Amino acid sequence: xxxxxxxxxxxxxxxxxxxxxxxxxxxxxxxxxxxxxxxxxxxxxxxxxxxxxxxxxxxxxxxxxxxxxxxxxxxxxxxxxxxxxxxxxxxxxxxxxxxxxxxxxxxxxxxxxxxxxxxxxxxxxxxxxxxxxxxxxxxxxxxxxxxxxxxxxxxxxxxxxxxxxxxxxxxxxxxxxxxxxxxxxxxxxxxxxxxxxxxxxxxxxxxxxxxxxxxxxxxxxxxxxxxxxxxxxxxxxxxxxxxxxxxxxxxxxxxxxxxxxxxxxxxxxxxxxxxxxxxxxxxxxxxxxxxx
Amino acid sequence: xxxxxxxxxxxxxxxxxxxxxxxxxxxxxxxxxxxxxxxxxxxxxxxxxxxxxxxxxxxxxxxxxxxxxxxxxxxxxxxxxxxxxxxxxxxxxxxxxxxxxxxxxxxxxxxxxxxxxxxxxxxxxxxxxxxxxxxxxxxxxxxxxxxxxxxxxxxxxxxxxxxxxxxxxxxxxxxxxxxxxxxxxxxxxxxxxxxxxxxxxxxxxxxxxxxxxxxxxxxxxxxxxxxxxxxxxxxxxxxxxxxxxxxxxxxxxxxxxxxxxxxxxxxxx
Numbered sequence: 001x002x003x004x005x006x007x008x009x010x011x012x013x014x015x016x017x018x019x020x021x022x023x024x025x026x027x028x029x030x031x032x033x034x035x036x037x038x039x040x041x042x043x044x045x046x047x048x049x050x051x052x053x054x055x056x057x058x059x060x061x062x063x064x065x066x067x068x069x070x071x072x073x074x075x076x077x078x079x080x081x082x083x084x085x086x087x088x089x090x091x092x093x094x095x096x097x098x099x100x101x102x103x104x105x106x107x108x109x110x111x112x113x114x115x116x117x118x119x120x121x122x123x124x125x126x127x128x129x130x131x132x133x134x135x136x137x138x139x140x141x142x143x144x145x146x147x148x149x150x151x152x153x154x155x156x157x158x159x160x161x162x163x164x165x166x167x168x169x170x171x172x173x174x175x176x177x178x179x180x181x182x183x184x185x186x187x188x189x190x191x192x193x194x195x196x197x198x199x200x201x202x203x204x205x206x207x208x209x210x211x212x213x214x215x216x217x218x219x220x221x222x223x224x225x226x227x228x229x230x231x232x233x234x235x236x237x238x239x240x241x242x243x244x245x246x247x248x249x250x251x252x253x254x255x256x257x258x259x260x261x262x263x264x265x266x267x268x269x270x271x272x273x274x275x276x277x278x279x280x281x282x283x284x285x286x287x288x289x290x291x292x
Numbered sequence: 293x294x295x296x297x298x299x300x301x302x303x304x305x306x307x308x309x310x311x312x313x314x315x316x317x318x319x320x321x322x323x324x325x326x327x328x329x330x331x332x333x334x335x336x337x338x339x340x341x342x343x344x345x346x347x348x349x350x351x352x353x354x355x356x357x358x359x360x361x362x363x364x365x366x367x368x369x370x371x372x373x374x375x376x377x378x379x380x381x382x383x384x385x386x387x388x389x390x391x392x393x394x395x396x397x398x399x400x401x402x403x404x405x406x407x408x409x410x411x412x413x414x415x416x417x418x419x420x421x422x423x424x425x426x427x428x429x430x431x432x433x434x435x436x437x438x439x440x441x442x443x444x445x446x447x448x449x450x451x452x453x454x455x456x457x458x459x460x461x462x463x464x465x466x467x468x469x470x471x472x473x474x475x476x477x478x479x480x481x482x483x484x485x486x487x488x489x490x491x492x493x494x495x496x497x498x499x500x501x502x503x504x505x506x507x508x509x510x511x512x513x514x515x516x517x518x519x520x521x522x523x524x525x526x527x528x529x530x531x532x533x534x535x536x537x538x539x540x541x542x543x544x545x546x547x548x549x550x551x552x553x554x555x556x557x558x559x560x561x
Contacts, residue, residue, distance in 0.1 A: 106368075175405035179467070182363060183418045183474050184395035193421070198408055 049264030061231045066258030071266050073230040074247035080234045084150020093161030101169040121159035128156040129223030144225035147237040152220050157210035164206020168199040201288035208281040212274050218245040244270050311338035314508045320374035329355050331532045342509045344523030352532040353512045357480050361397040362390050398476035402483045404463035406455035411447050414455050418474035433473050441469035442499050461492025481511040497522050520544050528552045
């Protein structure tokens with residue numbers, strides 16, 4: 001008793017409470033700053049882009065005349081690229097994650113692989129562009145095609161999908177795996193019927209978020225030789241293509257004011273696509289959220 | 293060859309052994325890394341009786357029961373020696389697959405661990421992984437198992453609801469039903485009531501009494517009253533050794549070892 005001086009505790013009380021309030025204020029300030037920037041951005045894009053936004057803008061090809069220009073080729077190009085990227089990255093990513101989590105022995109080598117996967121997630125996208133150019137465009141002779149672009153994008157988002165899937169698989173409790181093994185299930189049956197379904201919501205959320213990153217990427221496809229001016233839609237996997245961000249980049253780099261407006265309209269479309277994809281991710285997460 | 297092993301064991305077994313053994317455990321040793329967790333375990337587990345394993349925390353009782361269906365091998369650093377003979381077959385024989393063993397020796401765990409699936413799918417899981425697809429057969433197995441685990445009346449109207457909506461006690465009985473659905477020979481229970489309230493505990497205990505007519509049951513419990521209430525034979529484990537193993541009434545009324553007496557009278561543990 002008497003080790004604590006009640007008087008000094010009382011004296012310090014005021015400054016502790018003040019610091020508490022100050023901390024709260026700081027965090028609100030940080031949030032407001034980001035919200036403000038986002039608000040300004042959205043306001044600017046909407047005021048510039050809305051006047052040009054119409055059905056024609058979506059269904060027209062790019063043109064030298066701003067009033068006739070549209071994003072049809074870029075929009076379909078983006079969809080084609082996603083159609084290649086989504087299945088390839090999902091299958092490879094989830095497969096890798098299942099191997100690393102369920103089968104691989106925890107030794108120095110797998111640890112090394114693990115660290116490298118995490119590092120790859122942070123490698124600049126242009127590096128993946130160069131990799132794709134070397135392997136898919138030149139070595140495999142695919143040219144600047146939808147297939148080459150989609151595969152390059154798959155490589156880009158693969159590490160993110162692997163890490164997200166691993167996290168999801170790790171949240172499946174040991175108890176329910178044991179229950180499955182305890183009934184004589186094989187490892188594969190346990191993975192297929194218990195672990196994978198339980199981890200799927202987390203895996204899908206991670207995959208969709210990674211895909212929406214790919215939708216917005218420009219650099220790797222520029223390196224691959226995606227075209228900036230395209231007046232046709234891709235017909236098959238070996239067609240040339242452009243995507244939305246490249247089209248937008250092309251428009252913003254032109255001197256005429258009207259093209260800047262067009263770019264703003266394109267950004268609205270791109271943001272709507274991203275918003276839809278992220279909403280799907282949130283929906284899946286909430287709907288299939290598992291309580292263990 | 294396996295049968296001769298069995299006969300020898302029966303011949304040199306203790307005097308009070310007048311039962312058909314389902315498991316013969318012979319000089320079983322187990323190490324976690326350097327930690328010698330089970331030391332020269334040697335006893336027989338009877339058919340269609342309840343065998344209780346009691347002992348203080350860390351005495352190896354959970355480790356032991358998990359050895360009987362080889363679940364203990366999920367710990368990577370585990371090493372074993374000796375043999376466990378299950379109905380004339382050494383369970384460590386590489387020719388005897390671990391999946392085959394576990395379809396005969398089912399397990400109920402400490403914490404209720406239903407799958408995040410419907411009640412029906414939980415019970416049908418076992419038959420399904422063993423290749424039964426016929427809907428009619430599955431329906432019958434599910435009903436029979438849920439009745440067997442005394443939970444049918446509570447869940448028959450909501451078989452398609454998620455098992456996580458059940459209470460803890462119901463979940464544990466569902467796990468027992470899930471275990472019955474593979475029609476095992478032996479049921480291992482690892483402290484099945486430690487996470488349950490007294491009423492659910494009572495229901496599970498009554499269920500165990502009911503089940504021993506058809507199944508051989510091994511139950512680990514840290515609750516001595518429970519062991520006294522429901523078991524026919526009791527093994528007292530201490531520091532990885534079997535101190536005493538005999539019928540339950542003898543062990544609790546007239547223990548032959550001083551350490552058993554100290555434990556059951558609450559002097560330690």
